[in-house]
Amino acid sequence: MICGIGGEEGDILRSGLITVPAVSAISVALVWLMQLTGPFRALEAQATDWRFLFRGPYPNTAEEIVLVLVEDGAELDYRSPIPRRHLAQVIERLSEARLIGLDIILDAHSFDREGDKLLRDTLERSGNVVAVSYMADGVEHGPHPYFREVLSEVGYADFATDAHAEIVRRGTLARDLGNTRALSLTGSLYAEHSGIDVSLLRSKAIGELLHGVDLEESLLINYAGPPNQNSRREGSTVPARFIVCPSHLVAAGVYPPAFFTDKIVFVGTGMSDAPDQFRTPFFASAYDYIRMHGVEVHAHFLQMLISGNLLNSWGMVWTLVFGLILAMFISLTVRTADVIKSAIATLIVIVFVWVTAFVVFSHHNLIIPLIFPTVTAAVTYGLATAYHALIEGRSRRQTRRLFEKYLSPELIEELLEDEANWELGGKFMRISVMFADLEGFTPMSEKLEPEELVSLMNFYLSEMSSIIIEGGGTIDKYEGDLIMALFGAPIPTEDHATQACRVALQMQKRMVDLRKGWKEQGFSELKVRIGVHSGIAVVGNMGSNLRFNYTAMGDTVNVASRLEGTNKEFGTYTIVSDTTKQMARLGEYHFRDLGGTEVKGRSEPVSIFELVPER
Numbered sequence: 001m002i003c004g005i006g007g008e009e010g011d012i013l014r015s016g017l018i019t020v021p022a023v024s025a026i027s028v029a030l031v032w033l034m035q036l037t038g039p040f041r042a043l044e045a046q047a048t049d050w051r052f053l054f055r056g057p058y059p060n061t062a063e064e065i066v067l068v069l070v071e072d073g074a075e076l077d078y079r080s081p082i083p084r085r086h087l088a089q090v091i092e093r094l095s096e097a098r099l100i101g102l103d104i105i106l107d108a109h110s111f112d113r114e115g116d117k118l119l120r121d122t123l124e125r126s127g128n129v130v131a132v133s134y135m136a137d138g139v140e141h142g143p144h145p146y147f148r149e150v151l152s153e154v155g156y157a158d159f160a161t162d163a164h165a166e167i168v169r170r171g172t173l174a175r176d177l178g179n180t181r182a183l184s185l186t187g188s189l190y191a192e193h194s195g196i197d198v199s200l201l202r203s204k205a206i207g208e209l210l211h212g213v214d215l216e217e218s219l220l221i222n223y224a225g226p227p228n229q230n231s232r233r234e235g236s237t238v239p240a241r242f243i244v245c246p247s248h249l250v251a252a253g254v255y256p257p258a259f260f261t262d263k264i265v266f267v268g269t270g271m272s273d274a275p276d277q278f279r280t281p282f283f284a285s286a287y288d289y290i291r292m293h294g295v296e297v298h299a300h301f302l303q304m305l306i307s308g309n310l311l312n313s314w315g316m317v318w319t320l321v322f323g324l325i326l327a328m329f330i331s332l333t334v335r336t337a338d339v340i341k342s343a344i345a346t347l348i349v350i351v352f353v354w355v356t357a358f359v360v361f362s363h364h365n366l367i368i369p370l371i372f373p374t375v376t377a378a379v380t381y382g383l384a385t386a387y388h389a390l391i392e393g394r395s396r397r398q399t400r401r402l403f404e405k406y407l408s409p410e411l412i413e414e415l416l417e418d419e420a421n422w423e424l425g426g427k428f429m430r431i432s433v434m435f436a437d438l439e440g441f442t443p444m445s446e447k448l449e450p451e452e453l454v455s456l457m458n459f460y461l462s463e464m465s466s467i468i469i470e471g472g473g474t475i476d477k478y479e480g481d482l483i484m485a486l487f488g489a490p491i492p493t494e495d496h497a498t499q500a501c502r503v504a505l506q507m508q509k510r511m512v513d514l515r516k517g518w519k520e521q522g523f524s525e526l527k528v529r530i531g532v533h534s535g536i537a538v539v540g541n542m543g544s545n546l547r548f549n550y551t552a553m554g555d556t557v558n559v560a561s562r563l564e565g566t567n568k569e570f571g572t573y574t575i576v577s578d579t580t581k582q583m584a585r586l587g588e589y590h591f592r593d594l595g596g597t598e599v600k601g602r603s604e605p606v607s608i609f610e611l612v613p614e615r
Helices: 007-015 019-034 038-055 084-092 113-126 185-194 198-202 228-232 247-251 294-307 316-336 339-364 371-403 409-417 441-445 450-470 496-521 555-570 578-583
Strands: 003-005 065-070 099-102 129-136 139-141 153-156 174-176 181-183 243-246 264-269 425-439 473-479 482-487 527-543 547-553 574-577 591-597 606-611
Touching (some): 019 316, 038 339, 065 247, 065 294, 084 099, 084 247, 084 264, 099 294, 129 185, 181 198, 185 294, 243 247, 264 294, 316 339, 450 473, 473 496, 482 496, 496 574, 496 578, 496 606, 527 555, 555 574, 555 591, 574 578
Parallel strands (some): 065 264, 099 264
Antiparallel strands (some): 003 547, 473 482, 591 606
16 A cells, blocks of 8 residues: 655645755856856856857948058058158048047157147147047046147047956946046047037036946947958958058048048057957957957947947846746756756757857847856756755655555656656556455454554564565555555556466465464464455556555456455365466466356356465
8 A cells, every 4th residue: 555645735745846946046046156256257258259250240331430540551650659740641631521539649749749740730620539548547648738639539448358368348438537537439439429518428417328328337349240351351251341441541642531521430550560459259260360459449339339239138137037947947857857858958958048049149139148047057957956866865765665565666666756656546457456364363363462463463464565575566455464465566567467376375385384483372273365366457546635545446356355255165265266367377286176156246156266386
């Protein structure tokens, strides 16, 4: 007999309403702490870089921004600083440009004072040049006052690079300096382009948001493609994001002023040995591991802002919610499937998340965290698997120890493997049913003390149960000194009748030995009557939602019970039906024909045989 729990407590334990959320919450909390570390963030950033490579460069060229680069082919008399005369000639040719971003430091006079004056006069006439400054120790260091007073605006050129890879992934529009703000080169140009008074931004007279963009937030730069060197190489198929004009050709008048009408022109260095060259997400073998000049980084940043093609990412709340949902799914999968299937399911989920994240990034500019859910899924799988191995494994061992005294190992394993075995229900099975009852037990029990009676019964039932279980049977129930056993259930077997007959013979043989030992105690007259019948029965969990037993029901059970009692009429101790005899693989000498007997509920007699041991 096996009993199952039901009701609310059983439902909670079986459905995992406690363990699944608990394991999921612990997993998410652990991974959240992990993502605060540098290596974790580095991996998450790298996963974002991979999405840029998957998406590839945008096919179209930006119309608003043009790059004028001082390159190696300019053949300048000297390169540091860039000759002021050359810069003056270039800016003079950009008279029709809407804005000019000068990404060249003007923090001091050069040794060519006439060249300085020429540049100053050109800047003054132009009136739309924003030049770079730089930040040091929280202080903005701008151009020399000689140049600063004729500039339209200034902005710092600094970019933060990731320490582990020196990659520029983010840019800022402004930095808080206490009572004032310092604007970046991109921030100043964006404000001028948007028609906003930069002085109001610097003085904080305008709030923190500029056209929906947080001024002081570190923004991910949506790079439109790899460095321009890739597209300018002979035979390259990489589309050019920006038109690039060599500065010496601009100074020579190759590009007429009308070419730059209403453009935002960045002027900066494009020399091969320039110090401000950075890795970007496109720094990869597919693009020859080329670094991007700082002036081009500014152009990508500004183009992103002007076009509104900003990158969006999930905040902390959505990331945690997504991680928790994912963790609960994995935890539930581990609970309901075996180790291999749950591992495959976890892998499929991770692959699905990665594919979705790459596609969503390419088409919607949305960055879904990848390392966080990936590690969350792996940690959840590990914790859930460990929990089932340690905690539920202990529960399985306890269950096995509890039932191994009267259940076969096969039944125990089946019950543990499938939770459906703990639910109500049954199925038709072809089995053999045995009933075994002690003859003369009732009058003898009236003469014994309770302790003696219990001791005797425990010993007898243990001996008989061991034989039944070892012989492949399942103890259905004990009723006083009566034992009901099943053969061929819950694990179907073709030789259930043979098993039942052999067990019956072994039980009778064991009783002979027991009576010899009991002779001195006065129990030598105890004998066991056994009845066995084979046929179709309903086998399963029978009872209520609160308590049920694994048992068998039907005509086969009734006949087996009647045969056990029929031993009294024939003076025998083991009777089997004709059905059992026909199915049992035993020699004919084991069966003595007793004729037929009437069984309640049946219209025709049942042919029966006494089962006798081998002579």
